[in-house]
Amino acid sequence: MFGGVNAPANSPHLRKSGSRPVVYDLDEHEVENGIEEGLLHPVEADDSKGGTPVSAAAMMPSPILLWRFKVLLFFIWGFICCKVGWDSVMRMSADKRDLFLYEAFLYFNPLLLAALMVWLWGINLWFFAQGGVNYAKIFDLDQSHLTHREIWKCATWMTIIVPTSMTAYIYLYSHGEVSYAASQPVLLYTAAVMVLIFPFDIFYFSSRYFFLRTLWRIVFPLQAISFTDFFLADILTSMAKVFSDLERSVCRMVHRQVATIAWLEADSVCGSHSVAIPLVLVLPYLFRLNQCLRQYKDTGEKTTLLNALKYSTAMPVIFLSALKYHVFTERWTNFYRPLWLLAGVVNSSYSFYWDVNQDWDLSGFTRIFKFNKPHLFSHMLHGRRWVYFWVIGSNLVLRCTWTYKLSAHLRHNYLTVFFIAALEIFRRFQWIFFRVENEWNKMNSKSHSHLLVNEISNDEEKLLHSINYSV
DSSP states (O other): OOOOOOOOTTOGGGSOTTOOOOOOOOOHHHIIIIIHHHHHOHHHHHHHTTOOOOOHHHHSOOHHHHHHHHHHHHHHHHHHHHHHHHHHHHTSOHHHHHHHHHHHHHHHHHHHHHHHHHHHHHHHHHHHHHTTOOHHHHTTOOTTOOOHHHHHHHHHHHHHHHHHHHHHHHHHHHTTOHHHHHHHHHHHHHHHHHHHHOOSSOSSHHHHHHHHHHHHHHHSOOSOOOHHHHHHHHHHHTTHHHHHHHHHHHHHHHTTOTTSSGGGSTTOTTSTTOTHHHHHHHHHHHHHHHHHHHHHHHHOOHHHHHHHHHHHTHHHHHHHHHGGGTSOHHHIIIIIHHHHHHHHHHHHHHHHHHIIIIISOOTTTHHHHGGGSGGGGTTOSOOOHHHHHHHHHHHHHHHHTHHHHHOGGGOSOHHHHHHHHHHHHHHHHHHHHHHHHHHHHHHHHHHHHHHHHHHHHHHHHHHHHHHHHHO
């Protein structure tokens, strides 16, 4: 997602995927004469062969025309998928239709949300590149890191493959090919895992390795926590719903419940009452909590303990919600539900405060109201006051939906939950801008302070040298 690990300058990992090294096996005389003549007199060589000189650029279509053609193909593909999917759904009986769509949505919506996150991450990188932010330095990336264009290329393929597989699943099931339909999500998930862990130097190998290594460091924080480690871990907390649905999807694949109604039973191991749902939901917060404790061990800063407390407030929301399926209704309504609401308010309020005051360093909004003196904020990336008001207000509203997203007992309306999960990813997309801005400002401030210290030291040395010389 971010880029690649550090590698030697002559490493093949520094080449973009699909590129080939160019080797010249020419002696010095050929280099001086042959190549130079070939570069300076290409037209003469073509004329000697009797052909008409045609430049390679003239034979290629213009980039704008090629882009429009790709967009046209994309819309044609989208129309075909929608048409086939709609006709297939309409073939089903009304009582069976909603149940089938609920199940189909479970298998494919996690990867759709992941594709959305990749698209938005590409926009983040594009914005940083336009604003002159050295994000490669912030995330400690090497020269082979993926640019926003390559990120968008990956997102495009995800956007094409996942809906195509979903359309095939709906079409095959509606036409009675249940076994073939059941194989679609299995093949899709298997292909996704294989692409991610493929051990050969193709398809951005160094970037995939960097991503997997960072995940390993998140799960097992056995070393000092870097900015990239907790940055990706924070993104994973916004995708807790994705991991929960992935767990239920894989569970049904393993127990051969895809394209069946066996999972409808309340005591089913893959049903909506499963204890695995809250356990998977809480995992990203546990990982982030462990990172904060590790940071406290390494640095001794008490702020990291307060940050750990923030992530611990999400756990009561998750587990109190899951209790609805394991206690009597009256007990849930009179006792556990008020506790769940209180836990949700505490978690949303604490998280919102931490976003504004710590992650973004807006410190009681004082930086916003000082925009009347813009020269004081020339280092800021977003120079319009309304941008900060928008992101703070929307962050507060979307933080309040956090409780809904983390609550297993509110997940029956799959379209509503998908929409709220997408909004949470959008909130994280906004959060990234201001979190990276804050880190970039800190790095520049440290560099500026270091330069001042060096200048003062040099001036003192010159002064002492002049005094000694005078004496």
